[in-house]
Amino acid sequence: MSASIESLVNKEYAYGFVTDIESDTIPPGLSEATIRLISAKKEEPEWLLDWRLKAFRRWQTMTEPRWPNVTYDPIDYQAHTYYSAPKSVKPLQSLDEVDPELLKTYEKLGISLTEQKRLSGVAVDAIFDSVSVGTTMKSELAKAGVIFCSFGEAVREHPELVQKYLGSVVPYSDNFFAALNSAVFSDGSFVYVPKGVTCPLDLSTYFRINAANTGQFERTLIVADEGASVSYLEGCTAPKRDEHQLHAAVVEIVALDRATVKYSTVQNWYAGDSEGKGGIYNFVTKRGKALTGAKISWTQVETGSAITWKYPSVILQGDDSVGEFYSVAVVNGAQQADTGTKMIHIGRNTRSTIISKGISAGRGQNSYRGQVKVLPKAAGARNYTQCDSMLIGNRCGAHTFPYIEVANNSATLEHEASTSKIGEDQIFYCKARGLNAEHAISLIVAGFCKEVFKELPMEFALEAQQLLGISLEGSVG
Amino acid sequence: MLTITNLHASAGDKEILKGISLTINAGEVHAIMGPNGSGKSTLAQVIAGHPGYEVTAGTIEYLGQDLLELEAEERAQAGVFLAFQYPIEIPGVTNAYFLRAAYNEIRKAHGQPELDPIEFLDVMEEKLKVVEMDASMMQRSVNAGFSGGEKKRNEILQMAVLAPKLAVLDETDSGLDIDALRIVAEGVNKLKRPDNATIVVTHYQRLLNYIVPDHVHVLAGGRIIKSGGKELALELEAKGYDWLLEPVGA
Ligand SMILES: Nc1ncnc2c1ncn2[C@@H]1O[C@H](COP(=O)(O)OP(=O)(O)O)[C@@H](O)[C@H]1O
Numbered sequence: 011m012s013a014s015i016e017s018l019v020n021k022e023y024a025y026g027f028v029t030d031i032e033s034d035t036i037p038p039g040l041s042e043a044t045i046r047l048i049s050a051k052k053e054e055p056e057w058l059l060d061w062r063l064k065a066f067r068r069w070q071t072m073t074e075p076r077w078p079n080v081t082y083d084p085i086d087y088q089a090h091t092y093y094s095a096p097k098s099v100k101p102l103q104s105l106d107e108v109d110p111e112l113l114k115t116y117e118k119l120g121i122s123l124t125e126q127k128r129l130s131g132v133a134v135d136a137i138f139d140s141v142s143v144g145t146t147m148k149s150e151l152a153k154a155g156v157i158f159c160s161f162g163e164a165v166r167e168h169p170e171l172v173q174k175y176l177g178s179v180v181p182y183s184d185n186f187f188a189a190l191n192s193a194v195f196s197d198g199s200f201v202y203v204p205k206g207v208t209c210p211l212d213l214s215t216y217f218r219i220n221a222a223n224t225g226q227f228e229r230t231l232i233v234a235d236e237g238a239s240v241s242y243l244e245g246c247t248a249p250k251r252d253e254h255q256l257h258a259a260v261v262e263i264v265a266l267d268r269a270t271v272k273y274s275t276v277q278n279w280y281a282g283d284s285e286g287k288g289g290i291y292n293f294v295t296k297r298g299k300a301l302t303g304a305k306i307s308w309t310q311v312e313t314g315s316a317i318t319w320k321y322p323s324v325i326l327q328g329d330d331s332v333g334e335f336y337s338v339a340v341v342n343g344a345q346q347a348d349t350g351t352k353m354i355h356i357g358r359n360t361r362s363t364i365i366s367k368g369i370s371a372g373r374g375q376n377s378y379r380g381q382v383k384v385l386p387k388a389a390g391a392r393n394y395t396q397c398d399s400m401l402i403g404n405r406c407g408a409h410t411f412p413y414i415e416v417a418n419n420s421a422t423l424e425h426e427a428s429t430s431k432i433g434e435d436q437i438f439y440c441k442a443r444g445l446n447a448e449h450a451i452s453l454i455v456a457g458f459c460k461e462v463f464k465e466l467p468m469e470f471a472l473e474a475q476q477l478l479g480i481s482l483e484g485s486v487g
Numbered sequence: 488m489l490t491i492t493n494l495h496a497s498a499g500d501k502e503i504l505k506g507i508s509l510t511i512n513a514g515e516v517h518a519i520m521g522p523n524g525s526g527k528s529t530l531a532q533v534i535a536g537h538p539g540y541e542v543t544a545g546t547i548e549y550l551g552q553d554l555l556e557l558e559a560e561e562r563a564q565a566g567v568f569l570a571f572q573y574p575i576e577i578p579g580v581t582n583a584y585f586l587r588a589a590y591n592e593i594r595k596a597h598g599q600p601e602l603d604p605i606e607f608l609d610v611m612e613e614k615l616k617v618v619e620m621d622a623s624m625m626q627r628s629v630n631a632g633f634s635g636g637e638k639k640r641n642e643i644l645q646m647a648v649l650a651p652k653l654a655v656l657d658e659t660d661s662g663l664d665i666d667a668l669r670i671v672a673e674g675v676n677k678l679k680r681p682d683n684a685t686i687v688v689t690h691y692q693r694l695l696n697y698i699v700p701d702h703v704h705v706l707a708g709g710r711i712i713k714s715g716g717k718e719l720a721l722e723l724e725a726k727g728y729d730w731l732l733e734p735v736g737a
């Protein structure tokens with residue numbers, strides 16, 4: 011009976027095309043000279059070069075983490091290229107100057123950067139390989155005093171803000187991949203929302219890896235000043251290539267007193283083929299620091315990548331701060347995901363919520379890894395964790411690794427976990443009502459993920475639901 | 488409408504149905520009775536197209552088509568409906584969403600336009616009355632956390648909405664208290680039309696006081712061992728099954 015469940019054919023990855031564009035790509039390899047070259051290409055100030063070099067020296071002393079529940083061939087860091095930029099990208103005065111090839115690329119991805127056609131109510135920063143190719147809606151944002159630009163531009167235009175907050179949440183020494191990113195990061199997005207301002211638009215970054223054998227190391231820094239609030243969306247795709255590609259990003263969020271930051275990701279990097287050939291290695295460090303009464307909320311839908319290693323976390327520094335993590339992680343074919351969160355309760359009456367939904371199909375392996383840490387001063391801290399796994403077929407796996415450390419006995423922690431299997435019976439029930447198997451699966455899975463989907467902004471929620479349908483298409487016969 | 492001829496079906500190595508023949512005409516109600524484990528649910532599931540059962544011999548003809556050629560969803564789209572003995576739960580999917588999805592699949596199959604959620608509300612409202620169900624049930628997840636009786640009533644609601652030509656009710660009466668039984672039975676009776684037919688699977692005669700069958704069949708050991716009119720059900724109630732079973736073993 012389960013033979014039909016097992017008949018797996020992946021739907022074609024729709025974003026697997028390559029853009030033919032002339033690039034300025036540096037030779038493969040990683041040394042101090044590489045870092046100096048990247049910094050020089052970006053005409054960076056001395057302090058930033060110094061910071062990169064410190065990170066690089068630190069990285070050289072570190073080893074790749076072995077604890078994630080994933081297996082992959084050793085990564086040859088000298089074989090990668092650490093900088094590639096479309097030749098046509100110079101500091102732009104307006105989006106009209108963006109290379110038409112690039113505009114077409116984003117059109118194909120469903121992201122319109124041209125002024126007439128862009129998503130209404132959303133400002134987009136598009137990152138192509140190592141650099142930002144354009145940010146939309148800048149003037150509308152400027153009226154509200156919101157800064158939304160590429161990281162490179164922020165370094166040039168707002169160095170004091172960057173210098174103050176860069177590395178303040180994820181220090182370069184944090185972990186192997188964060189150190190690597192700090193040394194070689196090429197671009198990313200920067201957001202600053204001033205005191206008391208509610209950002210009038212959703213902000214969105216769209217990451218695209220194009221060049222072969224090139225790692226993408228972007229860095230995002232979001233600062234919400236006191237009482238400010240902002241919703242930020244991140245999307246990612248990459249061409250289909252037979253080699254694995256490395257993506258090691260860092261996202262830092264600073265939410266000052268009473269600020270609110272909502273960060274949503276739909277990650278759809280190329281996952282490799284069903285045999286595990288190609289696909290993105292996604293090693294990402296995402297962390298936010300919430301001061302008094304501030305709230306940071308991570309929502310992620312992870313459907314792509316050959317390997318996902320990612321733990322969006324919140325340091326609940328201030329009293330009454332709130333951290334949330336809503337996650338859907340899907341693995342199909344030969345994908346492996348080790349993802350979860352860390353909630354570090356430092357302030358009093360801090361609250362965190364973790365809702366994790368893992369879906370495994372094919373030979374996919376899905377691990378939830380979550381840490382809830384309550385420090386001695388965090389009186390009245392509360393955490394609720396719900397961790398559900400769904401299995402489709404008999405060859406996949408779901409694993410849960412919760413770590414709980416509580417050093418204050420007035421804290422309240424609740425943990426619920428479940429594992430379910432989409433059974434032939436559930437599918438048959440839907441079929442007996444006229445739904446085909448594919449429709450049945452997407453319905454059952456959407457129901458399973460409901461608590462997470464409702465956290466996503468409207469447009470993203472629809473995209474995520476479709477994406478999930480596509481990722482699992484063919485997972486049941 | 489439905490002609491089953493010499494149907495044999497097995498699960499794994501086990502043969503469960505051992506040569507069933509049955510003819511059902513439009514407008515008729517047939518009751519299938521028999522002891523536990525005799526193969527009643529298997530017959531119902533085979534008609535609906537459950538992939539866990541293999542038909543090893545025989546045919547099922549439905550409205551001139553070879554039913555066994557069709558996928559389960561195609562059978563549903565062609566008007567076959569099974570009210571499950573054990574309805575399945577789908578957490579997180581509202582009853583309203585599920586029913587509309589099913590309704591629209593069936594409309595699509597007939598080349599009719601789909602209904603949006605607002606248009607569907609009108610359809611729902613009317614059908615909820617048939618089974619005396621509260622509208623709040625529509626916002627709950629499909630069968631999740633439903634009581635046994637609510638699940639059965641929900642099956643009949645689905646039947647009311649999907650308006651099948653051939654409905655197979657598998658032990659819809661079990662787990663119902665007397666009021667619920669009456670509501671369900673009245674619902675079934677209200678939905679009866681000259682061009683549809685119903686198979687009522689039960690091992691109690693109780694339900695047949697409300698849904699009066701034209702024919703009663705006794706299934707035992709994977710075979711129909713006796714057929715008759717509605718009085719056969721009463722006879723079974725009085726005498727049990729044993730008097731019928733003995734000659735089979737002999
Ligand atoms: N999927 C299955 N696999 C193995 N045996 C089954 C399966 N389904 C039913 N059976 C067996 O077939 C017989 C008839 O079952 P069923 O059709 O459910 O009977 P009834 O509905 O008349 O009580 C029982 O002995 C049951 O255990």
Ligand SMILES: [Mg+2]
Pocket residue numbers: 527528529572658
């Ligand atoms: Mg039964």
